[in-house]
Amino acid sequence: MQLQHDPDLERFRGEIRQFIAEVLPREIQARHRTKVRNNAIVEDQLEWMRILHSHGRSAPHWPVEFGGCGWSPQQLFVFNEELYAADAPEFDWAGTHMLGPVLYTFGSKALQDRFLPAIREGRYNWAQGFSEPGSGSDLASLRTYAELRGDVYVVNGQKIWTSGASEAEWGFFLVRTDRSVKPQRGISFLIIKLDTPGVTVREIPQINGEGHVCEIFLENVEVPADQLIGEPGMGWTYAKFLLEHERTASSFIYWSKRELDRLLEIARGEIVEGAPLAEDPRFQARFAKLKADLLALEWSVLRVLAKEETGYPEAAAASVLKIRGSELQQEITTLQLDALGPKALRYFPPPHPPAPSAVWPDYAASRATVALITRAATIYGGTKQVQKNILAKLAYDL
Numbered sequence: 001m002q003l004q005h006d007p008d009l010e011r012f013r014g015e016i017r018q019f020i021a022e023v024l025p026r027e028i029q030a031r032h033r034t035k036v037r038n039n040a041i042v043e044d045q046l047e048w049m050r051i052l053h054s055h056g057r058s059a060p061h062w063p064v065e066f067g068g069c070g071w072s073p074q075q076l077f078v079f080n081e082e083l084y085a086a087d088a089p090e091f092d093w094a095g096t097h098m099l100g101p102v103l104y105t106f107g108s109k110a111l112q113d114r115f116l117p118a119i120r121e122g123r124y125n126w127a128q129g130f131s132e133p134g135s136g137s138d139l140a141s142l143r144t145y146a147e148l149r150g151d152v153y154v155v156n157g158q159k160i161w162t163s164g165a166s167e168a169e170w171g172f173f174l175v176r177t178d179r180s181v182k183p184q185r186g187i188s189f190l191i192i193k194l195d196t197p198g199v200t201v202r203e204i205p206q207i208n209g210e211g212h213v214c215e216i217f218l219e220n221v222e223v224p225a226d227q228l229i230g231e232p233g234m235g236w237t238y239a240k241f242l243l244e245h246e247r248t249a250s251s252f253i254y255w256s257k258r259e260l261d262r263l264l265e266i267a268r269g270e271i272v273e274g275a276p277l278a279e280d281p282r283f284q285a286r287f288a289k290l291k292a293d294l295l296a297l298e299w300s301v302l303r304v305l306a307k308e309e310t311g312y313p314e315a316a317a318a319s320v321l322k323i324r325g326s327e328l329q330q331e332i333t334t335l336q337l338d339a340l341g342p343k344a345l346r347y348f349p350p351p352h353p354p355a356p357s358a359v360w361p362d363y364a365a366s367r368a369t370v371a372l373i374t375r376a377a378t379i380y381g382g383t384k385q386v387q388k389n390i391l392a393k394l395a396y397d398l
């Protein structure tokens with residue numbers, strides 16, 4: 001079997017690699033490489049968005065008429081791969097990958113003009129307020145209610161597990177605007193500023209020591225009615241559009257590739273019984289299996305991105321990629337912990353790790369924090385069990 005990338009795409013990769021090397025500030029790169037938290041350092045992430053924006057590349061997958069570069073999904077894939085390989089901060093995921101496409105596909109011209117430039121310029125952080133206590137997998141049962149009174153919606157309810165909400169200025173929410181129709185028909189998509197009176201954001205302490213996921217309480221929050229995207233009652237359709245996209249992207253090949261490289265770095269640096277761990281045949285066997293699995297997943301993703309005829313429905317591919325991608329993230333970080341042994345347990349308190357030393361090399365920083373958060377990869381964006389249900393339904397025509 002011979003796997004070959006498209007030569008044009010490889011030329012594009014070369015150009016992107018050089019571009020990143022030229023514009024990524026060294027201090028941001030160094031901070032990102034050794035950060036002690038799982039998520040990006042917010043100031044660096046926004047600064048990086050602004051730098052990319054100044055080169056017209058902060059939302060490259062958006063259509064040109066909305067300020068993007070109109071890149072193909074394969075080009076975006078390569079761009080992401082190179083960003084991760086260079087230890088650049090991640091994109092503003094919620095803004096550029098979730099809200100942006102919903103806005104330019106379904107939003108009014110007024111909302112597009114108001115928010116698309118702000119997303120591209122990295123002006124704010126965004127939070128995704130979908131899940132509620134009791135409404136995660138069964139999202140259509142959500143109860144947060146937005147009642148239209150004159151030219152405002154008055155919103156009451158609670159959201160949970162909202163990533164990054166305590167560091168975000170704005171959020172996009174699913175709210176119920178009509179209780180009289182079947183659940184999916186009564187949901188709308190509303191943009192809410194998080195410092196509006198009546199909004200309370202509370203961090204949830206996580207097992208890895210962070211408080212990145214939050215609860216959001218909404219009590220008589222008045223939201224201008226023109227911040228509703230598209231048509232009232234169509235929020236479920238827009239959310240499905242967004243989640244399908246999230247699921248394909250959440251195979252996170254580029255992330256796993258970077259972490260596999262880090263794993264090798266760890267194994268070369270850790271000495272076990274007088275020799276680098278990387279020379280241990282048991283380690284090599286586990287590493288080789290992960291590498292082969294990742295390669296197989298990567299080519300599956302590339303086939304989907306190329307819209308190659310697979311004979312399977314698109315939803316099946318999205319679910320399979322989500323399952324395997326999230327499992328691999330967990331397997332790679334587990335082997336990182338095994339390779340580090342007790343060093344993985346060292347906790348580096350924020351904001352910055354201590355200077356690297358032979359006893360605590362910088363490749364050990366935040367490994368346990370990251371490994372613990374990858375437990376959530378099989379939960380967010382649709383749990384593994386629910387993805388398996390989707391596959392079973394498609395396979396057996398249930």
Ligand SMILES: Cc1cc2nc3c(=O)[nH]c(=O)nc-3n(C[C@H](O)[C@H](O)[C@H](O)COP(=O)(O)OP(=O)(O)OC[C@H]3O[C@@H](n4cnc5c(N)ncnc54)[C@H](O)[C@@H]3O)c2cc1C
Nearest residue numbers: 128129130131136137161162163376379380381383385386
């Ligand atoms: C780290 C993290 C970040 C998150 N970020 C966000 C965010 O930014 N915004 C947001 O809106 N949400 C976010 N979420 C929420 C996430 O989308 C939900 O946790 C997820 O959809 C599962 O919902 P739940 O937690 O209510 O679990 P439940 O739906 O209650 O599921 C509990 C268990 O039951 C299983 N289960 C449920 N239904 C079925 C079924 N029909 N058949 C078989 N098994 C079933 C599930 O697989 C799971 O194992 C995040 C979650 C995590 C962990």
